[in-house]
Amino acid sequence: MPEQTIVPAPIALPAPAAAAPPVHVPRVQRSRGWVSLKLADLWEYRELVYFLTWRDVKVRYKQTVLGACWAILQPLLTMLVFSLFFGKLAKMPSDGVPYPLFAFAALVPWTFFANGLTQSSNSLVGSANLITKVYFPRLVVPVATVLSSALDFLLAFAVLLGMMAYYRMAPAATIVWLPLFVILAFLAALGAGLWLSAMNVQFRDVRYTVPFLTQFWLFATPIAYPISLLDAPWKQTVFAINPMVGVVEGFRWAALGTTGAPVAVGVVSFASASIVAVSGALYFRRMERTFADIV
Amino acid sequence: MTPAVRVERLGKAYRIGGPPERYRSLRDAVAQAARAPFERIGSVLRGRSSVVSDRTFLALDDVSFEVQPGEVVGIIGRNGAGKSTLLKILSRITEPTSGYADLFGRVGSLLEVGTGFHPELTGRENIFLNGAILGMPRREIARKFDEIVAFSEIEPFIDTMVKHYSSGMYMRLAFAVAAHLEPEILLIDEVLAVGDLAFQKKCLGKMEDVSRLGRTVLFVSHNMSAVTRLCSRAVLLDQGKVAAAGPTPAVVAEYVFKGHGTRAERQWPDTSRAPAADGIRLLAVRAHDAAGVVQESFDIRQPIAITVEYDVARPGLRFTPCFDVINDAGVVLFLSQERPDWQEIVRAEGRHAATCWLPGNFLAEGTFSVDVAFWGVTTPPRGVIEENGAISIAVHDPLEGGSVRGRSTNAYPGVLRPMLKWEEASA
Numbered sequence: 001m002p003e004q005t006i007v008p009a010p011i012a013l014p015a016p017a018a019a020a021p022p023v024h025v026p027r028v029q030r031s032r033g034w035v036s037l038k039l040a041d042l043w044e045y046r047e048l049v050y051f052l053t054w055r056d057v058k059v060r061y062k063q064t065v066l067g068a069c070w071a072i073l074q075p076l077l078t079m080l081v082f083s084l085f086f087g088k089l090a091k092m093p094s095d096g097v098p099y100p101l102f103a104f105a106a107l108v109p110w111t112f113f114a115n116g117l118t119q120s121s122n123s124l125v126g127s128a129n130l131i132t133k134v135y136f137p138r139l140v141v142p143v144a145t146v147l148s149s150a151l152d153f154l155l156a157f158a159v160l161l162g163m164m165a166y167y168r169m170a171p172a173a174t175i176v177w178l179p180l181f182v183i184l185a186f187l188a189a190l191g192a193g194l195w196l197s198a199m200n201v202q203f204r205d206v207r208y209t210v211p212f213l214t215q216f217w218l219f220a221t222p223i224a225y226p227i228s229l230l231d232a233p234w235k236q237t238v239f240a241i242n243p244m245v246g247v248v249e250g251f252r253w254a255a256l257g258t259t260g261a262p263v264a265v266g267v268v269s270f271a272s273a274s275i276v277a278v279s280g281a282l283y284f285r286r287m288e289r290t291f292a293d294i295v
Numbered sequence: 296m297t298p299a300v301r302v303e304r305l306g307k308a309y310r311i312g313g314p315p316e317r318y319r320s321l322r323d324a325v326a327q328a329a330r331a332p333f334e335r336i337g338s339v340l341r342g343r344s345s346v347v348s349d350r351t352f353l354a355l356d357d358v359s360f361e362v363q364p365g366e367v368v369g370i371i372g373r374n375g376a377g378k379s380t381l382l383k384i385l386s387r388i389t390e391p392t393s394g395y396a397d398l399f400g401r402v403g404s405l406l407e408v409g410t411g412f413h414p415e416l417t418g419r420e421n422i423f424l425n426g427a428i429l430g431m432p433r434r435e436i437a438r439k440f441d442e443i444v445a446f447s448e449i450e451p452f453i454d455t456m457v458k459h460y461s462s463g464m465y466m467r468l469a470f471a472v473a474a475h476l477e478p479e480i481l482l483i484d485e486v487l488a489v490g491d492l493a494f495q496k497k498c499l500g501k502m503e504d505v506s507r508l509g510r511t512v513l514f515v516s517h518n519m520s521a522v523t524r525l526c527s528r529a530v531l532l533d534q535g536k537v538a539a540a541g542p543t544p545a546v547v548a549e550y551v552f553k554g555h556g557t558r559a560e561r562q563w564p565d566t567s568r569a570p571a572a573d574g575i576r577l578l579a580v581r582a583h584d585a586a587g588v589v590q591e592s593f594d595i596r597q598p599i600a601i602t603v604e605y606d607v608a609r610p611g612l613r614f615t616p617c618f619d620v621i622n623d624a625g626v627v628l629f630l631s632q633e634r635p636d637w638q639e640i641v642r643a644e645g646r647h648a649a650t651c652w653l654p655g656n657f658l659a660e661g662t663f664s665v666d667v668a669f670w671g672v673t674t675p676p677r678g679v680i681e682e683n684g685a686i687s688i689a690v691h692d693p694l695e696g697g698s699v700r701g702r703s704t705n706a707y708p709g710v711l712r713p714m715l716k717w718e719e720a721s722a
Contacts, residue, residue: 027395027396027397028384028385028387028390028391028395028396028397028398029390029391029394029395029396030390030391030392030393031390047427047432047433048427048428050427051423051424051427051428051433052424052427054424055413055416055420055424058415058416058420059413059415059416062415063415129410129411130410130411130428131388132383132388133388133406133407133410134386134388134404134406134410134411134428134429135386135387135388135404136428136430202324203324205322289389289390292383292388292389293309293389
């Protein structure tokens with residue numbers, strides 16, 4: 001008779017904690033002065049960025065009748081108003097393209113910028129429950145908020161393509177440059193959003209300032225009017241310190257192929273957007289340590 | 296051996312009083328910025344160092360301790376002792392103002408369950424969102440998804456929006472996600488006090504599993520029986536300082552006996568500020584033992600005396616002193632008044648002391664607050680004096696036998712724990 005061997009049932013042992021890859025845990029202590037941006041942290045938390053963006057997108061148009069149509073209606077209605085008052089009544093020149101198309105090509109990135117700016121400036125205060133209860137790099141919050149407005153942008157952009165088809169206008173080859181200006185708009189919205197969201201934690205005045213800010217900014221950007229109203233090129237270049245000038249001009253050039261490539265304007269806008277974004281991130285990181293205490 | 300957590304002279308100061316810190320308006324800040332240099336010059340001229348009276352409140356003051364890997368340590372102390380501040384600092388939510396802490400390992404913190412749950416998302420979506428917020432990688436959440444849903448016991452509603460959940464379901468789901476967090480160091484703040492009793496039991500069981508797996512846990516709680524059961528060591532905080540640290544039973548005893556927990560006596564030496572109405576004035580309320588010694592914490596087997604001292608300034612008053620006993624959860628356990636026929640009794644002028652005896656083996660373990668009131672003859676009867684939360688007491692079970700629990704260390708349900716008479720007939 002073969003000897004019966006008793007095979008012990010394998011015992012599922014939990015992996016010892018030490019087997020996990022060693023984690024770098026920085027010392028918990030007071031930080032002083034200006035601190036680094038710690039963009040690596042942000043990268044480590046990219047899944048959280050993804051989920052927060054996804055949440056914002058999912059939730060934004062819940063319980064609305066028109067749903068995602070709002071993403072299109074905002075720029076579309078503004079375009080109608082502009083076309084009526086500036087196009088028809090004021091006979092604003094529009095760089096040789098039909099005025100509605102001229103205005104809409106600018107309003108698409110503008111709406112992205114304005115929504116991104118408005119929502120991100122309220123993002124930290126709106127996430128107070130997270131900030132006071134969980135640790136994560138706080139930069140995640142405004143970044144995810146601006147990203148979530150990007151979907152609206154894509155929808156509006158599709159409408160722009162539809163309008164171009166309606167006006168029998170084929171996209172120029174320059175359209176390959178378009179993503180560059182989307183990035184510029186993102187950078188500008190994020191930069192301003194970082195400043196405003198961090199300030200909003202301490203000064204709730206920001207909430208009341210933002211609507212005016214975006215309104216002024218709208219008219220300080222050549223959306224309803226062409227930049228060519230400024231006759232001298234150097235004036236246009238100075239004007240481009242407003243990063244949205246570069247975005248709008250870049251969009252018209254890339255999508256509609258209206259004027260020549262706005263090189264100087266683009267470079268100046270990129271530089272100023274980068275300055276705003278980097279300084280905003282630094283300010284944000286500096287204020288970050290007190291967010292949980294005062295939000 | 297390297298500790299899992301090393302806390303070294305940690306301090307956190309909050310500014311209090313003075314100009315309000317919150318929601319400061321930009322105008323104030325600009326005005327202050329313009330004024331500050333002048334004020335500073337002025338104060339230097341006047342020979343003072345600073346104009347701002349720095350009224351700071353030390354939520355944590357020079358706190359040091361170490362936790363070894365695999366240890367489960369309870370952080371106890373009364374409200375405002377700095378427990379939650381400590382946990383917030385260790386979880387990096389807020390920065391300390393002095394000192395430092397080193398944590399060796401992946402840290403997970405649960406200061407609340409369901410952080411970031413969105414009412415407009417479904418249970419399924421919230422599991423992923425909440426998991427991501429707690430720091431779980433997406434793949435890990437996907438892997439544990441079925442387990443989480445099973446633990447939460449809300450499977451049929453997993454694709455329903457969370458806003459349609461009952462609060463119990465919400466808590467179940469939230470805790471289920473949290474319970475599947477697998478950090479090396481877990482920081483928990485009183486999250487077990489949720490849901491119904493059966494679910495609480497399950498959560499405590501899960502906590503015990505976690506500690507058996509060799510994870511390091513810091514556990515903030517008011518629930519002394521949970522701390523005693525789960526934690527091998529405890530740290531007692533009092534007014535931001537470490538008042539005691541060591542083996543749990545000793546530290547818990549320190550907490551309940553040495554008056555860190557509650558205040559069992561309340562006196563109004565300045566009678567002009569004592570609660571008074573209609574000729575009655577409350578002088579003192581105290582909880583004491585048979586020998587008349589005021590105690591903060593009572594052995595569950597011991598009778599508890601509640602004495603109310605008062606003064607009657609007018610003749611012919613008809614009234615009764617009475618009190619409510621309220622537990623941790625805010626449940627009024629009962630109301631007691633001096634006698635059922637008090638409406639007929641005319642009280643004499645002068646000082647009185649009324650004592651009520653609560654028998655031993657009657658209240659459950661926990662902390663209780665006592666609301667004292669005087670009821671007068673009016674229609675309808677109303678409280679002429681109401682002093683809510685006049686005193687509070689704690690009741691503990693030393694696990695020596697002679698109580699309902701005896702030597703058992705299980706969680707016992709019930710707002711009261713009376714020793715009742717049983718009869719047994721065997722055929």
